[in-house]
Amino acid sequence: MFWRKTRAAIGRFHPAHQRLTMERTVSMASPPGEWAAVLASLSQHEATVKRRKWRLPARATTVLVPLIHVLSEDTARDAPIGIGADFRGAGVPGKEGPKRELPVRTRHIRKITEWYTLDPWLQVRAELRDGSVLEVRVTDRTRHRKIHKVNARNKHKWKTKKKAVQRIDARRTLPRDALVERPPAAPPGWIRVRRKDGKRTTLNATAKLGQVPEDKDQLQAILTVLTELFRWTRPAATGRTA
Amino acid sequence: MNPCGATTGFFVLGRCGRPSVTVCQCGRRLCAEHVDPQGLCPECSGAQGYADPYRPGWARGLRRSHYRYSASAYGDPNLYTTYDSYDRSGFDQGDDFDIGGDTGGDPGDGGWTDS
Numbered sequence: 001m002f003w004r005k006t007r008a009a010i011g012r013f014h015p016a017h018q019r020l021t022m023e024r025t026v027s028m029a030s031p032p033g034e035w036a037a038v039l040a041s042l043s044q045h046e047a048t049v050k051r052r053k054w055r056l057p058a059r060a061t062t063v064l065v066p067l068i069h070v071l072s073e074d075t076a077r078d079a080p081i082g083i084g085a086d087f088r089g090a091g092v093p094g095k096e097g098p099k100r101e102l103p104v105r106t107r108h109i110r111k112i113t114e115w116y117t118l119d120p121w122l123q124v125r126a127e128l129r130d131g132s133v134l135e136v137r138v139t140d141r142t143r144h145r146k147i148h149k150v151n152a153r154n155k156h157k158w159k160t161k162k163k164a165v166q167r168i169d170a171r172r173t174l175p176r177d178a179l180v181e182r183p184p185a186a187p188p189g190w191i192r193v194r195r196k197d198g199k200r201t202t203l204n205a206t207a208k209l210g211q212v213p214e215d216k217d218q219l220q221a222i223l224t225v226l227t228e229l230f231r232w233t234r235p236a237a238t239g240r241t242a
Numbered sequence: 243m244n245p246c247g248a249t250t251g252f253f254v255l256g257r258c259g260r261p262s263v264t265v266c267q268c269g270r271r272l273c274a275e276h277v278d279p280q281g282l283c284p285e286c287s288g289a290q291g292y293a294d295p296y297r298p299g300w301a302r303g304l305r306r307s308h309y310r311y312s313a314s315a316y317g318d319p320n321l322y323t324t325y326d327s328y329d330r331s332g333f334d335q336g337d338d339f340d341i342g343g344d345t346g347g348d349p350g351d352g353g354w355t356d357s
Contacts, residue, residue, distance in 0.1 A: 043296030069301035073252040130254045185318035227312045230253040
């Protein structure tokens with residue numbers, strides 16, 4: 001069997017790390033201590049696994065790992081952090097919407113087929129130390145168009161076009177009787193925030209990005225959206241604990 | 243008891259308060275969990291670069307730059323100064339210790355976040 005030693009090494013990784021390597025997905029809800037074990041296992045990956053097929057997805061190292069660190073800082077030792085990540089991309093079955101034909105107005109274009117793919121590649125839920133619950137969902141939405149052209153000499157061409165946008169939804173459900181105050185400055189134009197009062201006030205921040213950020217900018221985009229949810233509560237709470 | 247002066251949390255800021263075992267070069271007292279291998283506090287360690295992203299406590303080094311970036315992105319200078327003053331105010335809440343005396347300087351001059 002090829003790559004026998006590498007397979008054996010992968011077999012010794014944390015189960016979540018194994019699944020990330022082989023299936024490119026993660027689904028786990030565990031306290032920060034268990035996630036620290038996953039991070040420790042992930043730190044061995046580059047030195048152990050050389051096969052291109054089993055490389056960690058780029059978003060795993062640029063988004064997932066830092067996000068685990070950030071969430072671990074804000075959750076209590078026994079509070080679970082739930083993360084569902086799917087790095088398989090938008091091309092897998094189940095993410096593709098129905099296809100439809102667009103009306104054609106020029107004689108050289110015979111047919112235009114359009115469809116959308118929705119790729120909710122990151123979902124997070126964490127119970128924070130201050131009693132609030134944080135939920136995040138990041139979705140890539142891609143429009144595909146396949147254009148069938150025929151020129152005057154009856155030569156056929158098929159062209160495809162893609163346009164991807166991203167939506168980041170974040171929600172923070174505050175503990176009862178939490179003090180909520182509108183921040184003095186409005187968020188950036190690309191972030192919309194809604195406040196819903198009730199027994200537990202809920203803050204929703206939604207960002208629609210005109211293009212999918214590059215891997216190196218993706219974490220900052222998510223953290224910037226999350227920041228809005230924490231600007232509404234005073235940081236001057238007493239009883240600070242580790 | 244000399245409590246650890248490290249800031250905890252990323253969005254939900256807090257302070258550690260565990261018994262300290264050493265002192266950072268910036269004067270902050272640190273417990274065993276918040277001191278890095280070079281004996282630095284998370285802020286001083288973060289100022290030297292983010293190093294290995296798999297290192298435990300890596301986000302503590304990212305925190306300050308994130309607040310600074312967010313204050314700029316939101317056009318809300320209070321965001322960064324709130325983080326700064328919050329760190330300081332945590333030590334002025336009627337506790338029986340005062341970080342100002344330990345640092346040997348005016349905590350209002352940004353010593354916490356500019357260390």
